[in-house]
Amino acid sequence: MDEDLQAMMRDELLAEVVKLRTAVREHRDSSGHDLCWHHPDLWGTLPEQVDPDIAVPPWPKFMRGCVAYRQSLDEQAAEARIHDAEFDERR
Structure with missing residues (x-):
């Protein structure tokens, strides 16, 4: 699956690493x-x-997952800033 990496020159490999790091960041x-x-967009970095x-x-199961995810943020990122803004679909 990653055979393309074998044929890349050093500069190409470095450019690929930078592209992947940018996407992960x-x-x-x-x-x-x-x-x-x-x-x-993150998945689009794959060849x-x-x-x-x-x-x-x-919907009901999806929303329970959203609540569980938000609760996990309370545990894993308890010091996170609060983003008290409504969702804007126009973004």
Whole structure:
């Protein structure tokens, strides 16, 4: 799956590392409502361009997952700043 790396020269490998680090940092630095979205741009850094075959839970189960995720942030990032803003669909 990663055979393309074998043929890359040093400069190409370094450029690939920078591209991947940039994508990971963008994902890591997501905050506020952006934490609720999947990140296809991150997946787009992979050489294989496929449409992810995602499965979406029905609303009640999905919302319970959102609540559990938010509760986990209280435990894992208890010192995080509060982002007290409504979601803006126009963004």
